Amino acid sequence: MREGYAGTEQQTMKQEMIEQTPNSSVDSAQDKQGGDSATGGPLLLVNQLERMFQVGSSTLHVLKGIQMSVMPNQLVMLKGRSGSGKTTLLNCLGGLDTPSKGEILFNGLPFSRMSDDERTHVRRRQMGFIFQAFALMPLLSAWENVELSLRMAGTPRSEWKSRVEQCLELVGLEKRMHHRPFELSGGEQQRVAIAKAIAHKPLLLLADEPTAELDTGMSAQIMSVFQNIITTENVSICMTTHDPTILEVADHVYEMVDGKFI
Numbered sequence: 001m002r003e004g005y006a007g008t009e010q011q012t013m014k015q016e017m018i019e020q021t022p023n024s025s026v027d028s029a030q031d032k033q034g035g036d037s038a039t040g041g042p043l044l045l046v047n048q049l050e051r052m053f054q055v056g057s058s059t060l061h062v063l064k065g066i067q068m069s070v071m072p073n074q075l076v077m078l079k080g081r082s083g084s085g086k087t088t089l090l091n092c093l094g095g096l097d098t099p100s101k102g103e104i105l106f107n108g109l110p111f112s113r114m115s116d117d118e119r120t121h122v123r124r125r126q127m128g129f130i131f132q133a134f135a136l137m138p139l140l141s142a143w144e145n146v147e148l149s150l151r152m153a154g155t156p157r158s159e160w161k162s163r164v165e166q167c168l169e170l171v172g173l174e175k176r177m178h179h180r181p182f183e184l185s186g187g188e189q190q191r192v193a194i195a196k197a198i199a200h201k202p203l204l205l206l207a208d209e210p211t212a213e214l215d216t217g218m219s220a221q222i223m224s225v226f227q228n229i230i231t232t233e234n235v236s237i238c239m240t241t242h243d244p245t246i247l248e249v250a251d252h253v254y255e256m257v258d259g260k261f262i
């Protein structure tokens, strides 16, 4: 993940997550109601999205009129060469960056036109993020990493134990729950990151190159975990990838060239 505007936003998000106390009484199940996905429409709808960056005196046009949709329970992949704009798009979809033009509807709501607070609320309650570099707390066990995510989402404490166990079992780590990240392989660490990202029952998982650090066997395991959680957790996944070997498991692949889909 390149640093820059979006990198700063991700830092901000991580900071928000660290600072957030579990004081919200909003029920995540309640948040799952409504919106287009409840009526069979797309979970995510992107209309004529553009993103420009001001670099010195020139304007860099990175996203140039993106149209896309993600349906409920779909696995959508964004493929493209380095620098084509995939991460910039993913950051806009997750509200970590703001489009210069165009619109993003999430669960039937105008996500890109929400206030920062509203967008943060939606992001915390209904979205989960997975990054290339696992993003785990190094001193916490797999169990504690997942529990932290529930704590930050405001899930009642009484539900933590069963949900942590359920998520770690879902990703096949029931025998490694008390290991810390350095005691786990790359693939296992990424599975903890997935358990962490789904713990609060999001509608959408956004994953930036989730298999980039992994060998072919481990990448295949991660893809099979993704397929499993789409059905068991009722979640949609939108991920970026460079890896042609995993594209076949996608429900839909968007190919990006120079800020546009071809």
Ligand SMILES: Nc1ncnc2c1ncn2[C@@H]1O[C@H](COP(=O)(O)OP(=O)(O)OP(=O)(O)O)[C@@H](O)[C@H]1O
Residues within 6 Å of the ligand: 001, 002, 004, 005, 006, 053, 055, 060, 062, 080, 081, 082, 083, 084, 085, 086, 087, 088, 089
């Ligand atoms: N904040 C920013 N300021 C200036 N330019 C930026 C900024 N963010 C992204 N860019 C530029 O936008 C282009 C697309 O970057 P992006 O990271 O979205 O591509 P990518 O397809 O995800 O690449 P990779 O696969 O290498 O991560 C690059 O040329 C990048 O330098």
